[in-house]
Structure formats: C-alpha cells, structure tokens
Amino acid sequence: MGAGPAGIYTVDALVKSGAEVSVDLFERMPAPFGLIRYGVAPDHPRIKGIVDALHKVLEKPGVRLFGNVDYGRDVKLEELRQFYDAVVFSTGAVEDRPLEIPGIGLDGSHGAADFVSWYDGHPDAPRAWPLTARSVAVLGVGNVALDVARVLAKSAEEMLATEIPDNVHAGLAASAVTDVHVFGRRGPAQAKFTPLELRELDHSPTVEVVVDPEDIEFDEGSIAAIRASKQVDMVVKTLQEWAIRDVGTRPRRLHLHFFHAPTAVLGADGKVTGLRTERTELTGDGDVRGTGVFHDWDVQAVYRAVGYLSSHLAELPFDHVSGTVPHSKGRVLDVDEDLVPGVYVSGWIKRGPIGLIGHTKGCSSETVASLLADAPTLRPAPHPDPSAVLSFLHDRGIEFTTWQGWKNLDAYERSLGVPHGRERIKVVEREEMIRASRG
Template sequence: MRIAIIGSGPSGFYAAEAVQKKVPGVAIDMFERLHAPYGLVRYGVAPDHEKLKSVTKVFDMVAGKPGLRWFGQVELGRDIQLEDLTRRYHAVVLATGAQASRRLGIPGDDKPGSYNAADFVAWYNGHPDFRHLQFDLSGETAVVVGHGNVALDVARILLKPVDELASTEIASHALEALRNSKVRKVCVVGRRGPAQAKFTNKELAEFEQLAGVTAMVRDDELTFNEASRFELESPAGDEARRNVVLLRKFSDVAADAVSPNERCIEFRFCLAPVRLEGNDEVEALVLERTALTGSAFQQGSRGTGEFFLMPCHAVFASVGYKGVAPANVPFDARAATVRHVNGRIVDESGVQQPGLYCTGWIKRGPSGVIGTNRNDSVETVATLLADLQAGALGEPAAGDDIADLLRDRGVDFLDFQAWSRLDAFEKQTGARSGKAREKLVQRHEVRAALQAVAGSSLTCTT
C-alpha cells in the first residue's frame, strides 16, 4: 500500500502513525512545503512553552520507521499537482492545516497598527512566510481581541521580560523588535463574560507569576447572569470555575496601584469591537458593552448601545484561523474546510472523491489542542482502510517514482536526514548565544546551513 500525506504538522504525523500501526510494510510519502516539519508545533506554540514541543520526539519516531519518506520544500499546486499523486498512490491524505487568519472585519481594520494575532505568532516563531512583517510596538498600550490561548500567548510575549525570552527559540528578528518595544499595558478583551472565556487555566495562571507584570480585572465585569452561574456550577464548567477564581484574585489589584513604569495586563469582558479610529494609524479602539443572551453553554452577546474609546497604538485580532482551499479539492468556503464525511473527501453532492482524504484543521476547523489531532487522524485512517477493504481504492498506475519526477522538474527538495542535520545546526548555533535554537527562516539561510554541515550531498536532488 502506498499513501501520500500532504503536510507534516501534528495531523499529518498522527495519520502516518495510525497507518503504520494498521498496515505493516506500508509506504508513506509525506510532503511539506516548508524546509522544516512539525507545523504548528514549530510555528504556533509559543517559544517559552518548550515542553509542548516535546511531542516532536513522537513525530521523529514515526519519520524514522522504514517505508516513510519526507519531502521538504515541496508544495502542492506548485511543485506537484494532485493528479501526480493520485496516479502514484492508493490514497492521498490532506493535512494542510488552517494557514490563514481571520480579521476583525470592522471599519478601520486596514489601518496601520491593526494586526492579526496569528500573523504575530508566526512572525515571532520564525515562519518563513511572515518574516517580512513589521509590528509597530512604539505605543504604550496594545489591545488583543479574543479570549483564547493564542490571545494570552500574544499578551505574554508582549509583556514578558526580554531577557527571559532570549534563552528560548524565539526568532532573532522578533527578539530585537521586542527589546525596543514600548508596550507597557495589554488589554485582552472579548464579547462574552469570564465564564465563557476559552483560555485554559494553565495559560491564565502564568500571569500570576510573570515577573514585573501585574494582572488586573474590573470588579464590575466579574458579574454573572443565571445561565453563567449554571455553567460554572456544572461538571463541564471546571476549567471556567478555576479561571474565575484566578480572575477574582486579579480583581483585588487597584488600577492606581500599578506604577507608571510597571507592566500590566487587564482582562476585559462583555466588550465588542466596533471600529478602529485614527488618522494615519490606529489611535483608539471603539468598543460597545454587550449583554449575554441565550441558554447555558449557548450564550451569545448583543450590543447594549453603550460605547467608549480605548486608546491604543496596536490591536491584535485573535479571532481564529481558517483553512485555504487546496488545489482542485472540494472546499466549503463558509466553513473554510475541505468537504468530507468522516475524513472521506466528497463533492457538493456528497459523491466520494476516490482515494482522497483529509485530517486535522483542514478537516474539522481550527479547534482543540495538539493531541486532538490524533483521534481525528485515527478516524480518517479508519475510513481509508475501510475503503481499501471494500475495494473502493484503485491500484496506482505504474510509473516513475515521485522523487524522480521532482528531480526532473528541478525541485530542490530535502529528505528527513537533511532536516535532522538542519535541526542540529539550529541547536548548535543557538547554543553559542545561550538560546534553545536559532531558527533558520529564509531559503538562503537553509542553503548556507546545508553547505556548512555537509555540503550539497544533504539534498535528495543530487
């Protein structure tokens, strides 16, 4: 059996792992458009959360098993086409993630100073696609719109002492920008109340111990309607209950107790962004106070007609990611996911696309934690193997190996051995300056590193 997996983030590796367990001797080719694997583990997990990156040891074990080949710097739709794969493999699994970020969609959203939190995260994590971005951190106040873990990551990175970040694998260009940052206060705002916030207690608790940073909450925003109290008292409300305990501690801090030179974070609730104001750049965010409506665990928010200005110089929209349509694959633009049934890709009429499957965020949307992708990929692989057993997968046509095709097209791709040497190079380079690693970001840096460690023999194209 021969399978192609597009994408080498968590869902791609978990899919490979699931197939390896069920089909001894399976041949798996995994394609990654960047020079490094691991997807959001490398480019989404905050650099000061090093323990979360330890899952890459599992991925390395999967990559090291016989029969799996990794092709770095190979992009679907550019270097290879879908028909190139369907001709050579029994099945193709799309694990391309959610590559785009959502905007606030309010007037003034296009002003300088209005940013996507996801872009900021990718930028400080050294993602090649976001290296060129610049973030104006010359103002004292920044606002993060959203109540998820990404919002807390952005706030923490903006406020954390740079000397503590300097030992992590944060990208050097980001570290330099943060050294010169004038941001002293970050407001994290959301449309709903503290009982509905989506950040985890572990992430929130970091602000209790963050050196030189005071966490604050306003008493009048720590109120709960009947539905919210029901949510907090139910078994499903354990995380929210623990969050509220912490937020109550933060509310004991008076705003005037924070010295002018001290850094602080303020959690704000039941506030909806209305528009961004300013002449040539963002100068303030207009917010409307909201009220919760609906039954427990299904509460939405509605505007109350009470508006006010929040002066700021930078606004980060942390309102989610969205998938990008893969070439020639049925796509639900509204959900920003591939059309599928249990991972089996179908067209608008529900007709199965033979041999095509999907997993991860491109399948279910940007939800869950890294481990959520394992169950998701297990489901997709079970669907794939059921189709194989039922005879629904045709035999791939005989022809040249995909590596030969890529060589003929002049694609400068990498194998996993090349990545392993780049990985060692990053760690060794970082160690010289006391960092966990110094990430290679741009293509010319990758080429230079390959020449430095072993010359051109590291690339599969030679």
C-alpha cells in the same frame, strides 16, 4: 500533504494499523512539525515537547519526509495519484478569520496569525515588525489571543530563554509597549482560555495582570458552564483571584477585559488611534446583548485573534465559510456530495481550527479508519515504486529536504545557540534552512 501534528498523527495511525503501508509525507516548509514550529509561542516548552513524540513517528521504517514541496505549485493532485493509492491532506490553517468592523484595515491593525508567524520565525513572514505602539488591544479570548498578548507584554530578555531568532529579539527589545488590553465579548465563564495558558500570564516578573472586578459576573448559563467543566471552573477561579488582589508595580500591564464587544477601530491619517467597544450584558443563557454604552480606548495598535482559516487547496472542493474541505469521516466529497475516491482530509482542513493539538489524534484516527476500510477498492497507483516520486521531484528541479535534512537543520540550530548558552536559535531564511539541511 502537511507534516504538522495532523499529518504525523495520520502517519502514526497508518503505521500502527498493522496494514502493509509505506507513507510519504510532503511539507511546504523545509522543516516539519507545522503548528508546533510556526504556530505555538516560543515560550511554551511543554507544548513543544510534543515534537519528541512526533520525532519517533518520522523515525519509523516505511516513512519518508519531503520538505520544501509546495502543493499546487510544485505538485498537483493528479500527479500525486500517479505514485500513491491514497492522498491525505492535513494542511492546517494559516490565515486570520476576518473581522468586519469599521477601521479594521487601518495601519496598525494586524491579524494574530501574521504576528505569530513573525515571532515564530516563519520564512515567509517579514523580518521586522512595527512595535511602536505604547498601548495595544488584542481582540479575542482564546489561547492565541493570550499568546499574542503575552509576547507583546514580556521583555525581550525573558524571551532569550527560548529559540526566538535574532531579528525577533531585536524587535521585542525596541518595543514601546507598556499596556496590553485583551477584550472578550462575553464573560469569564465563556472565555476559551485553557487554565495552563491563563496562569502562565502571571509568571513573568515584568508583567502585571489586571482584571476589573466589575467584569466578574455570571448568569444561570455561566454557572451551569462552570459546574459542567473543571477547566472552566479553574479559569473562572483564577480570574476571580486576580480581580480581588491589589495591582502590583511590575513595569508592564496586561489587562483582561470582559463584556466588551469591539465595534470600530478608530483612526486618523490612516493609522490606528483607538478602539471603540460596546459594553455587553449577560442574557441568562451565557450569551450577551449590547447595552448601548460605548467606550473608547486609547490604543495605537489592534491585533485580532478571532480564529484561523484554512486556505483553498487546488483541485479540491472547499467551504469558504467554514474554511474546510467537505468530507464524510475524512473522505473528501465533491460539490454533488459524492465521494472523491482515494482522497482524504485530516486536522484543521477537515474540522476547522478548533480544539487542542491532542484532539488531532482522534481526528486522524477516524480518517485512517475510513482509508483502510476503502483500501481494497482503491485504484492502485500506476507508478508505486518508491524511486518514481524521487525521479519526478528531481526532474521538476524541486530542491526538497528530507528527514535526515531535518536532523541536520536541528543540529545546526542547536549549534547556533551554544555560544549564547541557549538550547537553539531558530533559522528564519528558507535558503539557509535548505543549506543547513544539506549538512
């Protein structure tokens, strides 16, 4: 269940294992690729190039795709077990992790996942987004925070080189944003950016990246982190270079702030009017403590990018704190920590929303190794014939899409871009996606 990178890497590991397998991949959306299509910012063509590799997996014999099938609504676990010897869940994480500070529920306070869904053209996202704020705060120092900040700061014209839908371009064109402030609780050496993501901020001709020299500070723990990781060293060097250069004259500014812990979202008449942060200081081990010095920032919108959270899957145990399904090397465990035979997890629903897309390969390989080791003792499916699940879906009246359907949709989106000199324009409406899949 789930045709994002984790699900497809799981399929790839199964097919390459040499075992005699046939695999059906179910996906809630009419199109495959999950995080790549609906979680990666549209101006990341190199990351989206991963789709080419995923394509090759779904082209392999013995692999079928069933899109637009919603687990828990259209099909349940016990129904799946009628057709399959084993079921692997790789459903990812689509919700924002909460941030419990006063004012977080004010109008103008948003979760990053919701904004990402909007600019990535997710069918279930609203078609319009409020971009009336002149100054915006983004809470968090990971790659998602950078994506959100970059999309907010860039001009709509720059984004036309991507696959963004027309409604997203129109929304960005009307945006009032001039300043985007990104806040991290700790220092530069503790930031979770990758070097590539960070450097991309400075590539826009309309966005000036600003770093306060006072925020470039290190303790023994920070220096140890820099020496231990080439990536951390590259991030720190980039931030140091930006901190000492003169601020240019590009029309929009993206400010990176460190040692500022958000303590409250300020508001009036139910709307965001500011953000309060407490200045922090390093404690010697790379961690920080509050100094009791507070600063109020004049912002009219706040985006929290403090992590994603997976949703509870029906009929499966769930750890609501970590947002994961309890497991042992991918084997699902019940509330008594006993194995649930024939049920497995892979990806973020297994390990939490951490790591880059490439890290999912190892995670999927571990799960497949467990599944193959268990295979001789698994209960055979009562109705293993490949046509049985087709009959089930048809009888349920489920308007599912297929791999050929994705090819049709892919061609359709590319055709939409041709008159405008663009590679593609993404289709947003679910019904239009299904119609295009029908060819």
